[in-house]
Amino acid sequence: MSVSLRPFVAIDAPVINRLSVAAFSQYRNAYNDWPAMTKVLEKMSEMAATAEIIIAEHDDRVVGAVGYLPPFAPKAAHFKAQWPLIRMLVVDPDARGIGAGRALSEACIGRARRDHAAEIALHTSEMMTVALPMYLRMGFTRFSDAPDLFGVPYGIYVKPLGAASAST
Numbered sequence: 001m002s003v004s005l006r007p008f009v010a011i012d013a014p015v016i017n018r019l020s021v022a023a024f025s026q027y028r029n030a031y032n033d034w035p036a037m038t039k040v041l042e043k044m045s046e047m048a049a050t051a052e053i054i055i056a057e058h059d060d061r062v063v064g065a066v067g068y069l070p071p072f073a074p075k076a077a078h079f080k081a082q083w084p085l086i087r088m089l090v091v092d093p094d095a096r097g098i099g100a101g102r103a104l105s106e107a108c109i110g111r112a113r114r115d116h117a118a119e120i121a122l123h124t125s126e127m128m129t130v131a132l133p134m135y136l137r138m139g140f141t142r143f144s145d146a147p148d149l150f151g152v153p154y155g156i157y158v159k160p161l162g163a164a165s166a167s168t
Contacts, residue, residue: 002098002099003057003063005104007053007054008048008052008065012053012055012062013045015062016053016090017044017045019064019065020065020088022092023092024041024090025093027128027152030127032150032151032152037150044065044067044090047087047088050069050073051067051087052068053065053067056091056103058098063095064089064090064091064092064095064103065089065104066086066089067087067088068087068107068111069085070111071117078147078156079123082118084108084112084115085120085121085122086105086108086121089131096130101131101134102134118160118161120159120161121157122140122156123154123155123156123157124154124155125149126153126155135157140158140159141157143156
């Protein structure tokens with residue numbers, strides 16, 4: 001694989017904060033308050049206080065990041081407490097198609113298994129026409145609606161992690 005993963009370090013903060021805005025910018029017209037959404041995205045690195053942030057690199061350049069929130073960590077009420085979460089998976093628009101999103105997702109699934117979770121969850125939107133099909137191929141299924149985010153409908157998706165579950 002041409003993508004390598006490593007843990008977040010503090011000096012990554014400005015890079016992943018910019019990267020998260022760039023990754024979501026293609027959806028700017030879908031959100032009813034893009035400036036407010038941008039303020040949320042610009043704080044991605046602050047997840048390091050409660051989540052494990054994983055960095056994807058390609059050719060010595062940060063091309064993606066994701067937050068892994070372990071089971072029973074504080075999370076929004078629409079998520080079950082025992083669920084570990086994949087949060088804010090972002091990939092540089094110029095680096096899409098090299099496997100960074102899949103590698104970051106698999107890293108979170110591996111951590112959920114390490115943490116002995118029965119399943120892992122995430123929330124995403126149907127407008128994310130690359131990410132959502134990838135999650136479905138990986139074995140995630142829609143669990144329920146999630147609250148809209150700045151006017152965009154989101155859903156909660158869950159993947160069982162039992163011995164019989166597939167990660168292909």
